[in-house]
Amino acid sequence: MIDEIGHFALVLALCVAALQSSLPLLGAARREPALVALARPAALAQFLFVATAFFALMHAYAVSDFSLVNVAANSSSTKPLLYKLTGVWSNHEGSMLLWVFILALFGAAVALFGRNLPPTLRARVLSVQAMIGVGFLLFILLTSNPFLRLVPAPLDGNGLNPILEDRGLAFHPPCLYLGYVGFSISFCFAIAALIEGRVDPAWARWVRPWTLAAWCALTIGIAMGSWWSYYTLGWGGWWYWDPVENASFMPWLIGTALLHSAIVVEKRDALKTWTILLAIVTFSLSLIGTFLVRSGVLTSVHAFASDPMRGVFILLLIGIATGGALLLFAVRAPSLQGGGLFAPISREGGLLLNNLLLSAAAATVLLGTLYPLFLDVVAHKKVSVGPPFFNSTFVPIMIPLLIAMAVGPLLAWKRGDLLAALQRLKLAFLLMAAAAVVTLAIMGVRSLGAACGLGLAAWLLAATITEWVERMRLFSEPLGSSFRRALRLPRAAWGMTFAHAGMAVVVAGITGSSAWTVERIENVQPGQSVDIAGYTVALDGVHEVQASDHTALRADMRLLRDGHQIAAMHPEKRFYPVENGTQTDVAIRTNLVSDVYAVIGDADGKGGYVLRLYYNPLVPWIWLGAAAMALGGLVSLSDRRHRVGAPARRARLAAAAQPAE
Amino acid sequence: MRRWLFVLPVVLFGLLTAGFYVGLYTDANVLPSALIDEPAPQFDLPPLPGEARGFSTADLKGHVSLVNAFASWCLPCREEHAVLNALARTKRVPIYGIDYKDKEPAISAWLKELGNPYDRIGADSGRVGIDWGVYGVPETFIVDRSGRIRYKHVGPLTQDDVERKILPLVAKLDK
Numbered sequence: 045m046i047d048e049i050g051h052f053a054l055v056l057a058l059c060v061a062a063l064q065s066s067l068p069l070l071g072a073a074r075r076e077p078a079l080v081a082l083a084r085p086a087a088l089a090q091f092l093f094v095a096t097a098f099f100a101l102m103h104a105y106a107v108s109d110f111s112l113v114n115v116a117a118n119s120s121s122t123k124p125l126l127y128k129l130t131g132v133w134s135n136h137e138g139s140m141l142l143w144v145f146i147l148a149l150f151g152a153a154v155a156l157f158g159r160n161l162p163p164t165l166r167a168r169v170l171s172v173q174a175m176i177g178v179g180f181l182l183f184i185l186l187t188s189n190p191f192l193r194l195v196p197a198p199l200d201g202n203g204l205n206p207i208l209e210d211r212g213l214a215f216h217p218p219c220l221y222l223g224y225v226g227f228s229i230s231f232c233f234a235i236a237a238l239i240e241g242r243v244d245p246a247w248a249r250w251v252r253p254w255t256l257a258a259w260c261a262l263t264i265g266i267a268m269g270s271w272w273s274y275y276t277l278g279w280g281g282w283w284y285w286d287p288v289e290n291a292s293f294m295p296w297l298i299g300t301a302l303l304h305s306a307i308v309v310e311k312r313d314a315l316k317t318w319t320i321l322l323a324i325v326t327f328s329l330s331l332i333g334t335f336l337v338r339s340g341v342l343t344s345v346h347a348f349a350s351d352p353m354r355g356v357f358i359l360l361l362i363g364i365a366t367g368g369a370l371l372l373f374a375v376r377a378p379s380l381q382g383g384g385l386f387a388p389i390s391r392e393g394g395l396l397l398n399n400l401l402l403s404a405a406a407a408t409v410l411l412g413t414l415y416p417l418f419l420d421v422v423a424h425k426k427v428s429v430g431p432p433f434f435n436s437t438f439v440p441i442m443i444p445l446l447i448a449m450a451v452g453p454l455l456a457w458k459r460g461d462l463l464a465a466l467q468r469l470k471l472a473f474l475l476m477a478a479a480a481v482v483t484l485a486i487m488g489v490r491s492l493g494a495a496c497g498l499g500l501a502a503w504l505l506a507a508t509i510t511e512w513v514e515r516m517r518l519f520s521e522p523l524g525s526s527f528r529r530a531l532r533l534p535r536a537a538w539g540m541t542f543a544h545a546g547m548a549v550v551v552a553g554i555t556g557s558s559a560w561t562v563e564r565i566e567n568v569q570p571g572q573s574v575d576i577a578g579y580t581v582a583l584d585g586v587h588e589v590q591a592s593d594h595t596a597l598r599a600d601m602r603l604l605r606d607g608h609q610i611a612a613m614h615p616e617k618r619f620y621p622v623e624n625g626t627q628t629d630v631a632i633r634t635n636l637v638s639d640v641y642a643v644i645g646d647a648d649g650k651g652g653y654v655l656r657l658y659y660n661p662l663v664p665w666i667w668l669g670a671a672a673m674a675l676g677g678l679v680s681l682s683d684r685r686h687r688v689g690a691p692a693r694r695a696r697l698a699a700a701a702q703p704a705e
Numbered sequence: 706m707r708r709w710l711f712v713l714p715v716v717l718f719g720l721l722t723a724g725f726y727v728g729l730y731t732d733a734n735v736l737p738s739a740l741i742d743e744p745a746p747q748f749d750l751p752p753l754p755g756e757a758r759g760f761s762t763a764d765l766k767g768h769v770s771l772v773n774a775f776a777s778w779c780l781p782c783r784e785e786h787a788v789l790n791a792l793a794r795t796k797r798v799p800i801y802g803i804d805y806k807d808k809e810p811a812i813s814a815w816l817k818e819l820g821n822p823y824d825r826i827g828a829d830s831g832r833v834g835i836d837w838g839v840y841g842v843p844e845t846f847i848v849d850r851s852g853r854i855r856y857k858h859v860g861p862l863t864q865d866d867v868e869r870k871i872l873p874l875v876a877k878l879d880k
Contacts, residue, residue: 370715
């Protein structure tokens with residue numbers, strides 16, 4: 045019964061979305077306030093219906109209702125409740141519903157929190173958003189319906205892929221989707237602006253919080269995914285440049301560029317068409333990211349074993365959304381009023397450089413990801429593009445970006461003084477040199493690349509802190525006065541400091557892990573021990589343990605340093621009988637500067653086990669830094685200028701809300 | 706003025722979409738081999754322990770043959786084994802095995818458990834597999850009378866593959 049309600053609610057959501065995508069748009073064009081006003085209640089109703097459907101499916105998973113094909117195929121009655129619930133988005137149909145749920149959630153948020161938006165702009169934004177909703181609701185109902193029944197219902201389900209049974213991964217898709225789908229709002233704002241033929245600082249101020257929110261979620265989502273692959277896949281690595289990762293990374297890069305170019309629109313009324321284009325491209329890359337790669341269209345139509353129609357349908361949807369948006373851009377963007385000229389050496393010049401470098405980086409990743417596909421299509425050749433390509437193209441683009449990131453915030457708007465900025469960075473120069481020299485002295489000349497990496501990280505961190513210290517006039521004024529200044533700093537400034545400092549920490553983490561990781565693979569008998577990077581790992585014994593849905597081989601290990609025990613480690617190798625799959629459970633001991641990472645492998649049949657041990661220096665900083673970046677975004681999001689005092693846009697728009705006479 | 710700059714994104718996207726569309730109908734599982742229509746590599750593999758005959762290039766001359774790279778540690782090979790057993794019973798084509806990076810006693814136990822469809826098996830430490838361009842086991846090759854590789858199949862053979870691809874090709878090459 046609840047399943048039928050869910051199914052029916054989905055159909056109702058489609059009907060509401062169809063109205064929402066047409067009437068308010070018509071109303072905004074014809075200046076009919078009644079139709080314009082329809083957008084808000086429609087967005088709320090659409091959310092209500094999609095939420096009903098979503099929770100109906102969640103209910104079916106919670107009570108293990110195997111009369112639904114989807115539940116029977118992706119869950120089993122022995123799962124812990126948490127993984128039953130997260131099983132909802134472990135599969136194609138359920139994750140589509142989650143996607144649409146988040147889309148409707150953002151629509152409702154714009155309806156509720158967009159009170160300061162001019163009604164016509166809000167109506168257009170919500171209409172465009174409902175168009176996306178219509179497309180994907182149709183897609184779900186026609187090709188990927190999670191509410192299909194299975195007769196007769198089986199006694200138990202097929203279970204969840206054990207690799208997905210993990211707390212980190214359980215919440216990785218929702219975060220990633222919040223990011224991807226959040227960019228749909230920036231996209232809708234861009235389309236609405238193109239329809240209105242008007243982009244101004246007020247528009248940039250309205251679109252910025254939504255972009256920031258999406259960016260934060262995407263940052264967290266990517267970091268979680270990378271962390272997950274680090275602690276579950278058991279190879280000690282955290283990034284593989286595989287198409288799925290790249291697909292989430294490209295919208296992040298362009299989204300970051302968008303975040304910065306919107307500042308230029310807000311402050312200087314320039315870079316307008318570029319910002320619009322970035323907003324369109326960010327969401328388009330998100331679409332490509334979610335659907336083409338994740339659903340396997342990139343690899344082949346055979347990934348859609350059940351229904352090849354899905355691939356064509358998705359491609360058609362992306363074609364309409366992105367193609368339509370870019371066509372509108374080609375027609376309308378040239379007539380947008382550009383802002384004034386600006387000097388290359390200025391804050392906006394720095395932000396433009398940031399945009400160019402980030403776009404180049406995203407283009408590199410796009411090329412590396414799609415090149416194999418296109419070579420196959422055009423020349424029927426198979427190639428694979430791996431980490432060497434990305435390391436040799438992506439890294440050189442990041443180096444000038446990191447250098448510029450440090451200088452940019454110290455330049456003034458309109459006309460900056462590069463020499464003065466560099467003089468203020470004397471300390472940062474010194475610290476950069478010191479970091480590089482110390483690295484070379486300790487690790488030897490062969491660590492030249494790593495010395496550059498740590499030097500850059502020190503440079504960026506020192507420059508970011510310098511900028512922050514100068515803003516508060518720390519050391520140049522009494523402490524109390526600096527403290528008051530700090531309190532009065534806009535939250536956006538705090539956000540930038542956190543995010544840029546976080547980036548420096550990430551760079552240090554990446555450098556450390558790629559330069560100095562130590563790996564040891566040994567066949568070890570219980571009672572023996574292995575030395576790695578100054579630590580000793582003693583294997584005391586291996587025994588079997590039983591859990592509700594798996595059995596495991598569990599190792600008892602002690603981590604020792606200079607003969608003293610630091611920690612107990614218990615890596616496991618799990619076997620899941622329902623799914624007939626195995627899964628490693630890595631043991632990691634971290635001191636927040638480096639990790640010792642242990643994996644237990646197969647028994648050699650003579651009482652010994654293959655142990656894989658890694659010493660990963662600075663790796664924890666990658667996620668600490670990413671967390672700081674996301675925190676910076678959230679702090680910036682709480683800036684009061686996003687909540688109050690958004691400049692009112694008068695005349696035309698206000699008039700539109702009045703009766704047309 | 707610079708209007709074409711504004712049209713550029715939509716044109717690029719059109720090309721991208723066209724590529725995706727064609728890509729949708731390209732089977733990514735078909736791996737071409739640089740060795741197709743080339744002579745099989747020169748090799749001489751030792752027999753498995755306890756067996757008399759190994760497997761070498763000379764065994765491929767004068768008749769159409771099927772060469773299967775497999776290993777006891779490979780799960781899809783286990784799945785494929787029944788298909789090879791059935792093919793062996795038809796006696797349509799000799800089946801030669803390259804036992805890829807395997808260990809005793811695992812391989813002997815494996816053959817004892819599942820049956821042995823192979824006319825000859827060579828034990829390969831990995832070098833010969835590289836010469837054949839083995840990408841991952843199982844892989845299957847059809848070699849013609851003159852010792853040239855004519856077909857390569859990646860992944861486990863199914864009964865369907867045997868009936869639709871392998872047997873028709875063997876019949877054609879046998880003429």
